[in-house]
Every structure is written in C-alpha cells, then in structure tokens.
Amino acid sequence: MARRLALVLRHAPEKFDLEMDINGWIDVKDIVRQFKGSNERRYHWFRPHHIRAISETDPKGRYEVRGNVIRATYAHTVEIELDLPTDNIPDALYYPCSPDEYENLIEVGISPSGRAHVHLSANIRSAAEAGHVHHAIPTLLEVDTARLVAAGETVWHAGITVYLAEFVPGKYLSIVPNDHPEYELARVHWAEEE
Incomplete structure (x- = not known):
C-alpha cells in the first residue's frame, strides 16, 4: 500500500486519474475511491484512516495530512511548488x-x-x-x-x-x-x- 501511495503522491497521480494541486495535495477520499475501484478486490477494506495511519507512523515523515488532503513531503518527480518550512535550517x-x-x-x-x-x-x-x-x-x-x-x-x-x-x-x-x-x-x- 505504501508503495502505491508513493507512486500517486510523488510521481504519477494521473495513472490513477487523481488531481494534484500545485503544492502536491490530493484529496484522501479520492485516493481511497480510486484504489478501491481499481478492479482489485484486495483493497476492498481500504478507508481514509488507513492513509492517515501510514502518514502518522512513517519514520521518515514522507507524508503530511492536513484535514482531508495528503501530500508527499519530498522525493517528487512531478513538478510542484513547495510550501514547506524554510526556517530553523541547521547550519x-x-x-x-x-x-x-x-x-x-x-x-x-x-x-x-x-x-x-x-x-x-x-x-x-x-x-x-x-x-x-x-x-x-x-x-x-x-x-x-x-x-x-x-x-x-x-x-x-x-x-x-x-x-x-x-x-x-x-x-x-x-x-x-x-x-x-x-x-x-x-x-x-x-x-x-x-
């Protein structure tokens, strides 16, 4: 599941007919809907709280959830405009x-x-x-x-x-x-x- 999420959020949202905004955000419900509707019964159990769990438990902080949207925080190959923090950068x-x-x-x-x-x-x-x-x-x-x-x-x-x-x-x-x-x-x- 995490690999597929990385593919969507970092590289190819269009492969799943998902819309990403300029800052890399995609609606969590849209991701769930696309995964469940992908003709793969193995995702029938998938819900929005599973995406939040992936984000919250990732040891590297690869994902960020805000309200009903999620994005990858880094490793993009798609063009996005970063709106990440630029303060308190180590020397x-x-x-x-x-x-x-x-x-x-x-x-x-x-x-x-x-x-x-x-x-x-x-x-x-x-x-x-x-x-x-x-x-x-x-x-x-x-x-x-x-x-x-x-x-x-x-x-x-x-x-x-x-x-x-x-x-x-x-x-x-x-x-x-x-x-x-x-x-x-x-x-x-x-x-x-x-």
Missing part, C-alpha cells in the same frame, strides 16, 4: 554520494538527479544510511547551509530528517572524514547486518 546538512563522484560534486555542485530537488540529511548517520542504499560505503559531503542560506538560496525542511534544495554549489561542500564517530557507527551497523 550543516549532509549528502551521500559515490566515492567516485565526490570530487566532481565539489567542483560543479549537486543537482537533483531524477527528482525535483536535492535531498539533504539532517545528520551524518541519516546521510550514511541513505547513501548505503546505493553504495556499499558512500562518501559523505557536508553542506554549509548557513552560508548557502545567507547567499539567498532556499532550503526547505521536508521530512523528519530530510531537507531539500534546488541546487547546492560546490563552494558550500566539504568531505566528511571517514573516521567521524557518527560515520563509524553507521559502518559498524552495516557490518552487523551482514
């Missing part, structure tokens, strides 16, 4: 990348790849976990968001530990040392999982 955020690409990113900056925005993490551990999905041992970059915001760039707080930017110039990036204690903890956790 530093983090970005995971391939060990082969960090030098290029420091030179040219970070652009969104396949998404509408660059995804930044609130802490080293979260960035390491996000990067580990794609790379055995990701390289972590620190973003000097204090300078980035002071230069007039906007950073949005999207999920519990997720922040968004349209672009991060290379001059605001530096490498997180491999021996940083938080990064070492993440690597110990990965080794325990194997």
